[in-house]
Amino acid sequence: MIPRDDIVAGIANTPLVALLSELEEVKPSHKLRHLLDFLTDIGLLQRKGDKYKKAQHPPRPYDVSPLAEAVSDLFQQVAFPYLVSGRRVATLATELQRALYTYTTAFQNMRVVVAQELMRYGGLTLVAGWFPCGFSSELMSIAGRDVVIVEEREELVALEMDRLSLIPLAPEPLGQELAAASFYAFENLPLNEIKAAAEKYGKFNLAVACHRGADLNALREVAEEVFYIKPRDSVVSFLNATLLDALGLTRPLDEEKALKKAEKEEVGPFDVYILRGAGPA
Numbered sequence: 176m177i178p179r180d181d182i183v184a185g186i187a188n189t190p191l192v193a194l195l196s197e198l199e200e201v202k203p204s205h206k207l208r209h210l211l212d213f214l215t216d217i218g219l220l221q222r223k224g225d226k227y228k229k230a231q232h233p234p235r236p237y238d239v240s241p242l243a244e245a246v247s248d249l250f251q252q253v254a255f256p257y258l259v260s261g262r263r264v265a266t267l268a269t270e271l272q273r274a275l276y277t278y279t280t281a282f283q284n285m286r287v288v289v290a291q292e293l294m295r296y297g298g299l300t301l302v303a304g305w306f307p308c309g310f311s312s313e314l315m316s317i318a319g320r321d322v323v324i325v326e327e328r329e330e331l332v333a334l335e336m337d338r339l340s341l342i343p344l345a346p347e348p349l350g351q352e353l354a355a356a357s358f359y360a361f362e363n364l365p366l367n368e369i370k371a372a373a374e375k376y377g378k379f380n381l382a383v384a385c386h387r388g389a390d391l392n393a394l395r396e397v398a399e400e401v402f403y404i405k406p407r408d409s410v411v412s413f414l415n416a417t418l419l420d421a422l423g424l425t426r427p428l429d430e431e432k433a434l435k436k437a438e439k440e441e442v443g444p445f446d447v448y449i450l451r452g453a454g455p456a
Contacts, residue, residue, distance in 0.1 A: 176284045176443030177411055178242060183217045183234050185246025191255055192219055195229065202226045210258045213413050245277035249418060257421035264422055267330045276334045278418075279309025281411075282385070286310055288442050289402070290317040293449070298380030301325065301373075301398055303366055304387030305332050306424065307415045308404065311359075312339060314383075321358040323376055327424050329363040336361055366390070366425045373397035386415050388425035391433045395453040403434065403448040411444075 186192060192214065195201070202225060203211055211227045214220045218234050220227045239247075252271060256262045264271070290313045302310045302324040314320040326332050339359055362372050366389045373379065373396075382389075382398035386405060394401045405427070406412050419426040437448035 176288075176445070177406070177408055178240075178281055179408065179410065180234075181240050181242040182246050182281065182410065182414065183219075184239055185243035186214070186217065186250050187219055187234060188239055188243065188247045189251045189255075191251070195220060195227075196233070198229065200226050200228050207259070210255075213410070216413075217410055241277055242280055245274040246414075248274040249278060250414075253421045254414065254417045257417060263420075267328070267422075272330060272334055275306060275331060275418075276309075279305075279307060282308040283313075285404075285442055285445050286313045287317065289404070289447060290314055293402070293440060293442070293447060294318040294320070294381065296320075299323070299376065299378075301369070301376075301379040301382040301394075303369055303382055303384040303389035303394060304425070305335065306387075306422075307418065308385030309335075310383050310385060311335055315357040315359065320381070323360045323362060323372055323379070325362045325364050325366065325369060325372055327363070327365055328422065329361075331422070331424075332361060367393075369393050370397060386412070386427055387419070388428045390428065391430050391450065392453070395450055399452040401448075401450040401452070403430065403437070403450065404442075405446050405448070406444060407446060408444045 195214070211220060212222070215222050215227065218230055221230050248270065253264055267275070286309065296319045298320055300314050300320040300322050302314070302322060305311065305324050305326045311322065311324065314322050324332065360376070362375070364371055366387060369389060370393060379398040381400045381402065382394040383402045384394060384404070391401060391403060406415070416426050433450070434448050437450045440447045440449065
């Protein structure tokens with residue numbers, strides 16, 4: 176369900192990995208170990224004690240897909256600078272916006288299955304953080320839902336806004352199945368101010384947070400039902416979290432206590448936790 180080979184190929188196709196593949200052995204500082212451990216997890220290095228060596232049997236190169244190219248750009252320009260120096264991305268150039276948009280296609284199959292098999296049809300849905308999972312038009316086309324997307328950086332969703340502008344637009348949430356148009360809206364808000372969206376649009380039927388740090392208690396107050404989605408794949412989790420940090424976005428919180436009360440469904444390599452709302456918004 177996750178095109179993991181494309182993600183690995185994208186990381187392998189970077190100058191950093193090309194350099195490391197020419198080194199017989201390296202002993203990094205503590206600061207760099209999490210980066211090299213990550214490259215070891217995906218088979219690009221091997222670890223021996225406190226040293227790292229080039230892999231004896233690295234993943235074989237193959238035709239690079241658009242997703243792999245996007246991952247390559249994001250790893251080189253966003254993730255790597257952050258992991259090495261803590262540098263965050265202040266401005267998103269158009270090429271990075273395109274790469275981030277393409278990266279969300281890695282989660283498309285999961286989005287379709289969740290919308291088709293787990294969601295009831297119709298209603299107003301809050302998406303608490305569009306990146307990295309990219310929940311958007313599938314909610315409208317498959318689950319018949321009106322959608323409000325909250326994201327912390329407006330330029331992050333610029334291409335998605337352009338794409339959705341081609342869809343017939345209703346002036347307000349319809350709440351009707353098989354309507355001729357859909358309602359969607361974008362709100363540029365910190366995820367810890369999610370209640371402001373409820374003050375504007377009213378109570379949501381559903382809130383979706385996918386690998387983002389929206390407070391579950393707050394979501395349960397503004398929505399009748401909450402879907403909280405986490406990938407089980409360690410490589411995807413690490414890359415997602417690193418990109419979120421580098422972009423200055425709210426990364427996943429420690430919600431283990433709250434999630435103990437949730438129903439859990441497995442969708443491929445993702446856990447979907449379903450919680451009921453906590454009363455009026």
